[in-house]
Amino acid sequence: GQSLEQPSEVTAVEGAIVQINCTYQTSGFYGLSWYQQHDGGAPTFLSYNALDGLEETGRFSSFLSRSDSYGYLLLQELQMKDSASYFCAVRDQTGANNLFFGTGTRLTVIP
């Protein structure tokens, strides 16, 4: 089976940097993804790491360490519109097309 752990809530100040951690346990690993979901909206894909290291996409970066079964999403120059829930997800070995999602981290950006 799989399990993913991420903090339930994080609060950060506008303009600051915030890191959302994700640790996982899975019998097989194909990659770690991050999705963003605004209140009332659909989850949307943000980032994907299949190999160790940092992937950067504008203000957002994602990091993976396969040896530590750990990843994080880094949001820089926080804006109010970044207030949302962020989910990490692993590709499932049992059905390699599937994703197993964490329970999400609610990020609140304050002025």
Place this chain on the structure above:
Amino acid sequence: DVKVTQSSRYLVKRTGEKVFLECVQDMDHENMFWYRQDPGLGLRLIYFSYDVKMKEKGDIPEGYSVSREKKERFSLILESASTNQTSMYLCASSTRQGPIPDTQYFGPGTRLTVL
């Protein structure tokens, strides 16, 4: 852009009714998924499908069934709705092809209330 649409944004049904939730995607994706989302529980997979007429149980299939008669359409059926099926239902699609395989594209969701 990939577009996934769901038949209703909000739905109110009574206990015991049969409920159909429809999902359509326009990108010729082979994989389609149904999730329910509840506060504090994240996204839980109900059923998924790799191809037309194929279906596989996810983590919480009890009380649900699905139908995939056409590649672009995936239906979720609640045979006899119960109050504990009040939830947000999200449909998604994905493909093994492309630069990031299995990236899922979600519909806007259907908020179902069962009274």
